[in-house]
Amino acid sequence: MKIATFxxxxxxxxxxxxxxxxxxxxxxxxxxxxxxxxxANFPHAxxxxxxYGAIWSGQKSYNGVAILARGREPMEVRRGLxxxxxxxxxxxxxxxxxxxxVASLYLPNGNPQPGPKFxxxxxxxxxxxxxxxxxxxxxxxxxxxxxxxxxxxxxxxYNPASWLDDALLQPESRAAYRDLLAQGWIDxxxxxxxxxxxxxxxxxxxxNRWPRNAGLRIDHxxxxxxxxxxxxxxxxxxxxxxxxxxxxxAPAWVVLR
DNA sequence: ATGTCGAGCAAAGCTCGA
Numbered sequence: 001m002k003i004a005t006f007x008x009x010x011x012x013x014x015x016x017x018x019x020x021x022x023x024x025x026x027x028x029x030x031x032x033x034x035x036x037x038x039x040a041n042f043p044h045a046x047x048x049x050x051x052y053g054a055i056w057s058g059q060k061s062y063n064g065v066a067i068l069a070r071g072r073e074p075m076e077v078r079r080g081l082x083x084x085x086x087x088x089x090x091x092x093x094x095x096x097x098x099x100x101x102v103a104s105l106y107l108p109n110g111n112p113q114p115g116p117k118f119x120x121x122x123x124x125x126x127x128x129x130x131x132x133x134x135x136x137x138x139x140x141x142x143x144x145x146x147x148x149x150x151x152x153x154x155x156x157x158y159n160p161a162s163w164l165d166d167a168l169l170q171p172e173s174r175a176a177y178r179d180l181l182a183q184g185w186i187d188x189x190x191x192x193x194x195x196x197x198x199x200x201x202x203x204x205x206x207x208n209r210w211p212r213n214a215g216l217r218i219d220h221x222x223x224x225x226x227x228x229x230x231x232x233x234x235x236x237x238x239x240x241x242x243x244x245x246x247x248x249x250a251p252a253w254v255v256l257r
Numbered sequence: 258a259t260g261t262c263g264a265g266c267a268a269a270g271c272t273c274g275a
């Protein structure tokens with residue numbers, strides 16, 4: 001069972017690229033972020049034609065998440081992260097697929113920091129901690145996949161020097177990510193590639209960052225502890241970032257036995 | 258500060274968020 005996460009940066013603007021990748025990579029489940037469209041304009045018919053059932057949670061212009069499942073319909077179990085009824089951002093969706101609970105999450109970017117956007121990021125992280133702990137208590141196999149907007153360590157970026165003031169590298173952001181791992185969640189890519197410090201999932205459009213491989217690892221798949229024994233592979237479809245009209249993110253994935 | 262995208266608004270370049 002292959003589960004992927006991909007920040008598409010506009011699902012309608014990238015639809016050709018998304019369909020191309022689905023056909024090549026053939027994930028059983030694909031968690032998408034930054035669909036950037038309201039629900040009425042989500043391209044579910046094109047995805048269905050490509051063989052994927054889908055659930056989606058969007059809003060106009062910003063954010064938006066979805067879960068695709070090959071050859072079946074994802075069974076939605078949660079829409080929105082609990083803990084703040086006033087938070088209307090479309091950033092969290094959960095489904096059951098083949099006995100695995102899969103979440104597609106888009107954690108707030110948090111820039112500029114300090115400020116209200118960074119406060120929102122940390123508050124969202126705190127809500128994620130509470131919910132993630134709840135999921136572990138349920139003892140259901142679970143994968144929390146998405147754009148976490150956190151570079152976990154200095155080994156997960158080409159060079160931290162020009163990002164030191166960025167919300168993605170702040171000690172508070174990193175501590176929040178570490179706290180998830182401390183609950184027992186497994187960072188699948190790092191688990192499978194403990195010594196490879198050139199794995200990235202995001203390359204900014206600015207400043208020639210793709211051609212010089214100036215990337216960051218910010219898209220993560222966190223596995224519940226019971227899935228460790230089923231983890232057989234994990235990786236990043238790096239070449240996707242180099243194509244025409246590419247998203248600034250590349251898909252990351254795991255294969256579970 | 259730089260400079261690159263998608264999307265919205267509205268009809269061409271601007272603004273916003275990333």
